[in-house]
Amino acid sequence: MTHPIIHMQDIKKHFGNVIALNGVTFDVTAGECHCLLGDNGAGKSTFIKTMSGVHKPTSGEILFEGKPLSFSSPRDAMEAGIATVFQDLAMIPLMSVTRNFFMGREPTKGRGLAKRFDLNAANDICMEEMRKMGINLRAPDQAVGTLSGGERQTVAIARAVYFGAKVLILDEPTSALGVRQTSNVLSTIARVRAQGVGVVFISHNVRHAMAVGDRFTVLNRGQTLGTARKGEITSAELQDLMAGGQELATLDTSLGDTI
Amino acid sequence: MSDSVQIQTDERIGAESFGAKLMKRPELGAVAGLVLVLVFFLITADRSMFTLAGVINFMTPAAQLGILAIGASLLMIGGEFDLSIGSMVAFSGLFFAAATVTMGLPLIVAIPLTFVFSAAVGAVNGAIVIRSGLPSFIVTLAFLFILRGLSLVGLKLATGGSTQLRGVRDVVETDWLAPVFSGDAFTGVFAMLARNGLIETFKSGAPKVPGLPVEILWFAALALVATYVLLRTPAGNWIFASGGDANAASNSGVPVKAVKISLFMLTACCAALVAIITVMDAGSTDARRGFQKEFEAIIASVIGGCLLTGGYGSAIGAFFGAIIFGMVVIGLTYTGIDQDWFQVFLGGMLLLAVLFNNAIRKRVTGER
Numbered sequence: 001m002t003h004p005i006i007h008m009q010d011i012k013k014h015f016g017n018v019i020a021l022n023g024v025t026f027d028v029t030a031g032e033c034h035c036l037l038g039d040n041g042a043g044k045s046t047f048i049k050t051m052s053g054v055h056k057p058t059s060g061e062i063l064f065e066g067k068p069l070s071f072s073s074p075r076d077a078m079e080a081g082i083a084t085v086f087q088d089l090a091m092i093p094l095m096s097v098t099r100n101f102f103m104g105r106e107p108t109k110g111r112g113l114a115k116r117f118d119l120n121a122a123n124d125i126c127m128e129e130m131r132k133m134g135i136n137l138r139a140p141d142q143a144v145g146t147l148s149g150g151e152r153q154t155v156a157i158a159r160a161v162y163f164g165a166k167v168l169i170l171d172e173p174t175s176a177l178g179v180r181q182t183s184n185v186l187s188t189i190a191r192v193r194a195q196g197v198g199v200v201f202i203s204h205n206v207r208h209a210m211a212v213g214d215r216f217t218v219l220n221r222g223q224t225l226g227t228a229r230k231g232e233i234t235s236a237e238l239q240d241l242m243a244g245g246q247e248l249a250t251l252d253t254s255l256g257d258t259i
Numbered sequence: 260m261s262d263s264v265q266i267q268t269d270e271r272i273g274a275e276s277f278g279a280k281l282m283k284r285p286e287l288g289a290v291a292g293l294v295l296v297l298v299f300f301l302i303t304a305d306r307s308m309f310t311l312a313g314v315i316n317f318m319t320p321a322a323q324l325g326i327l328a329i330g331a332s333l334l335m336i337g338g339e340f341d342l343s344i345g346s347m348v349a350f351s352g353l354f355f356a357a358a359t360v361t362m363g364l365p366l367i368v369a370i371p372l373t374f375v376f377s378a379a380v381g382a383v384n385g386a387i388v389i390r391s392g393l394p395s396f397i398v399t400l401a402f403l404f405i406l407r408g409l410s411l412v413g414l415k416l417a418t419g420g421s422t423q424l425r426g427v428r429d430v431v432e433t434d435w436l437a438p439v440f441s442g443d444a445f446t447g448v449f450a451m452l453a454r455n456g457l458i459e460t461f462k463s464g465a466p467k468v469p470g471l472p473v474e475i476l477w478f479a480a481l482a483l484v485a486t487y488v489l490l491r492t493p494a495g496n497w498i499f500a501s502g503g504d505a506n507a508a509s510n511s512g513v514p515v516k517a518v519k520i521s522l523f524m525l526t527a528c529c530a531a532l533v534a535i536i537t538v539m540d541a542g543s544t545d546a547r548r549g550f551q552k553e554f555e556a557i558i559a560s561v562i563g564g565c566l567l568t569g570g571y572g573s574a575i576g577a578f579f580g581a582i583i584f585g586m587v588v589i590g591l592t593y594t595g596i597d598q599d600w601f602q603v604f605l606g607g608m609l610l611l612a613v614l615f616n617n618a619i620r621k622r623v624t625g626e627r
Contacts, residue, residue, distance in 0.1 A: 075512070090510045092503035094570045094623060103500050104512030106493035116491045143623045 003066060004029045005166050005198045006051070006082065011060035013046055020046040021057070022222040028167055028198035033189060035201045035209040038219035039242050044202050047219065048169050051200070052084040053077030083160035084169040087176075089152055093145030097137060098126040100144050101159050129158045133188050150181025154188050161192055168192060169200040174208045186212050204242065206235045218242055285564035286576035288615045292562055292608065293579050296586050304593035311458055312467045313593070315475075321585025322478035323533055325578055327552055328559035329478075329485050330529030332577035334522045335560050336489070338502030338569030339388060339395040341381075341523060344530045344556060346406035348549025351377040351527075352534035353413050356424040356544040359431055361417055366436040373531050380406070381527025385520035403553065411546045428542030441539035443470025474536050478578070481529075485574035498522065502569030558605065559584050562612040566620055583608065 004027035013021040021043050028034045038044045049055045051062075053071030062069050064080055071077045074084070091100050102122050109118040123140035130137050133154050144152060153173050160168055170189070174182045189212050193199050203209050209216060210230075217227040218241040225241050300308060307313050327344055334341055341347075354376050358369040384402055388395045414422050431437050438444075446469055452458045453466035460466050489495035500508035501515045509515045530549065538544045561567065562583055563576025587605065591598050 074510070078512070086510075088507065090504075090507040092500055092507055092570060094503050094566075094620070095499055099496055099499065103496060103508060106496050108493060116487075117493050117496060119491065145623060 004063075005065060007063040008051060009061040009063070011047070011050060011057045011062075013043075013050055013055060014058045020222055021050070024060075024219065024222070024224050026051075026200075026217055026224065026227075028200055030166070030198050031193055031196045032214040033193050033199040033201055033212050034215045034217065035203060035213035036217050036219060037203060037206065037209055037238060037242050039204055042219045042242070043222040044204075044219055045171070048084060048171055048200070048202060051077075052082055052169055081164060081166035082169065083163070083165035083167070084171065085153070085156045085160060085173065086171050089156045091144050091152055091156060094143060096141040097130070097144055097147070097155060098122050098140040101126045101129070101155060101162075105163060125162070129162050130155065133158045133191060134184070148181055150177050150184045153177070153181075153185050157185075157188055157192060161195065161197060165197055167198045167200065169202070171202050172204070173201070174203065174205060182208065206238045206242070209238070210235050285571060285573040285619070286579060287564070288612055288619070289563040289576040289579035289583065292583050292612065293586075296583050296590075300586060300590045300593070303596065304590055308590060308593040315468050315472065317585045317589035318475050318582070319472050319585075320588060321582045322472070322474040323537060324552065324555055324559060324584055325478045325581030326474070326481055326529050326533050326536075327526075327556040328563070328577040328581045329481050329574050330526035331553075331556040332560035332563055332565050332572055332574055333485055333489070333498060334526050335557070335565040335567070335569060336502050336572045337498045337519055337522045338505060339385075339519055339522065340399060340557070341384065341526045342396065342399040342553045342557075343384060343402035343406055344526055345549040345552035345554075346403050346410065347377065347380065347527055347530035348534045348537075348552060349410040349544075349546055350380070350406040350413075350534075351531040352538045352544040352548050353410050353417070353424065353546075355531075355535050355538055356427050357413070357417050360424060360426050363430070366431055366434040366440075370436065370440070370535060373535060374528050377527040377531035377534075378524040381524040382520055384527070385523030388523070389516050389519055407546070410548075414544075414546050422547075423543055423545040425543040427538055427544065431539055437539065438473070440473060440535050442473060444473050444476055446470035474533075477532065477536070478581070482574055482578035489574055494518070499570055502571075504570070555584060558609050561616065562608055564612075564616060564619070566616055567613075571620060571623070 007027040009025055011021055011024045011026075012019070024043070024047055026034070026036065026047070036044060036047065046055065050057050053074045053076050056070065056072075062071075064082075069080070071080070077084075090103075092103070095103070098119070107118045107122055107125075108115050109121070110116055126140050127137055135151055135154055144155065147155065157168065157170070157173075173185050173189075177185060186208060189199055189201065193212075199212075201209060201213060213230060215227055215229050216233060216238060218225045218238060220242065228238075308317070327348075331341065331344060351373055355369060355373040358364045358372055359366070362369075364372070380402075384399060387393075388398045391398070411422060414424055418424050431441075443449075449458065449466045449468060449470045453460045453464065458466055458468065489498060497508070497513045497515075497518045500511070500513045501518045505515045533552075534544075534548065537548065559580035560572065560577045561580070563573060563578070563580035565572030565576065584605070587608075588601060591601055591604075
């Protein structure tokens with residue numbers, strides 16, 4: 001197996017006397033989709049914030065491409081190639097897709113006083129990148145507010161990939177989407193993975209995870225309960241692990257397959 | 260790779276009509292308003308309003324307001340307000356007059372000094388807003404009073420009791436830099452046009468309009484530069500982003516704080532420019548200079564399509580907004596209508612513009 005791009009070993013994070021993470025081990029290799037599953041309050045958000053440089057771990061080691069690393073800001077992580085698409089997507093509805101796509105990283109042409117935002121090139125790149133992701137924009141100056149939730153998610157993913165993400169962390173990308181949009185986003189994830197990006201997919205929806213995941217790690221009460229490869233585990237088992245192994249079992253008869 | 264990708268087309272999205280595209284321009288409201296006001300005055304006003312002299316007559320106050328409005332509109336797009344710009348005009352006017360008259364500095368020193376001083380006040384304004392996270396409305400409202408009060412106190416100190424500082428003209432008249440900030444430009448061209456009978460002249464043969472007031476040139480140049488910066492530079496994208504969603508912008512690497520503080524400095528500098536032009540024009544400064552201009556500038560920006568919530572608007576819209584303003588203020592004197600209708604008219608325009616902008620915003624963001 002190839003070396004992981006990022007390897008997080010026994011990460012602990014305490015907020016005062018609250019132990020949010022109590023020994024999390026997680027890694028991602030290039031071209032795989034590693035799903036991090038966990039119920040609400042399991043520590044998923046704290047963990048991705050640690051991974052993306054927002055929080056510093058209380059203890060534990062982060063290896064990036066084999067070397068120990070500590071991020072002091074999200075900017076450091078971004079520059080190293082760890083891109084995070086948070087649930088708010090960092091998109092501005094009133095601005096055009098192109099302007100959002102290049103926000104903070106505008107391509108320029110000319111020098112000195114004539115240095116300007118190369119809008120034509122930006123529009124072309126944006127249309128092309130979105131086409132690669134399977135979305136045909138009406139026009140690059142279309143406001144992001146007019147896109148559907150799934151399309152916005154795709155813009156955010158395309159943006160991260162275009163700016164050289166090696167690891168792409170997706171925070172519940174499918175949680176607020178309808179059926180068709182979910183399948184679009186899942187196929188976008190598959191496409192990004194095929195380009196050699198390591199995808200970290202955070203979700204509490206086992207079915208969505210099973211659809212694209214190569215490996216699955218379950219987080220429960222701040223601890224990882226182990227990692228399984230695709231085919232080694234059934235969705236029912238994953239579901240049980242997420243819930244801590246007991247509560248769902250008793251619910252099983254009344255709820256059936258509704259979860 | 261791209262061959263295998265299926266392109267989805269959504270059959271429910273129809274082709275966009277030209278009209279719908281036009282609706283997305285933020286300055287549409289201002290242009291429509293301008294046409295409306297123009298038609299109104301073409302019908303009601305005396306013919307002389309639309310002669311060259313008449314046009315210059317309403318363009319001069321429009322330009323003075325417009326310089327402020329362009330600064331205010333950029334700041335509004337960046338998501339903040341500055342209610343202190345009117346007072347800032349008085350305050351930097353005092354500084355400028357004191358520098359030239361009291362201290363006897365030449366314009367080449369006094370003018371840059373005035374800009375640096377105003378920018379510093381703007382930066383203080385901005386820094387307080389950004390650091391404290393308080394709404395700019397309340398912080399700059401405080402500065403509206405502080406600066407107005409300081410102008411009064413400062414004038415009394417400088418003049419020994421008067422609230423007016425005279426004698427600016429005598430000091431600056433002979434300065435080589437004076438024509439850039441006062442008087443008329445292109446007087447030669449206007450004289451030539453008059454000789455050839457192309458523009459109206461007095462009986463003596465001198466043109467009725469001796470030249471183009473410099474503030475109109477500053478106004479137009481500023482509108483062009485601001486529009487270029489907004490639409491064609493990374494800085495412009497940062498302004499839209501900072502106003503649209505400061506959090507999202509800063510997560511994407513936009514230096515939001517620097518952008519906002521620079522915009523506060525810019526609006527203060529616009530106020531300083533108006534102060535310099537009007538003080539040199541009048542030859543004196545007084546504490547009431549720029550009174551209520553902050554509201555007029557914000558009204559012009561809103562008529563020009565800026566959203567009060569930031570992230571949307573245009574500088575060229577503010578340009579038209581200011582012209583509408585000038586036309587209404589001056590235009591009513593050319594009609595038989597009581598001039599006091601002016602405020603009613605203005606409030607009505609503002610209300611219409613806000614309603615219109617709100618509808619536009621919903622269209623642009625696809626809200627229902």
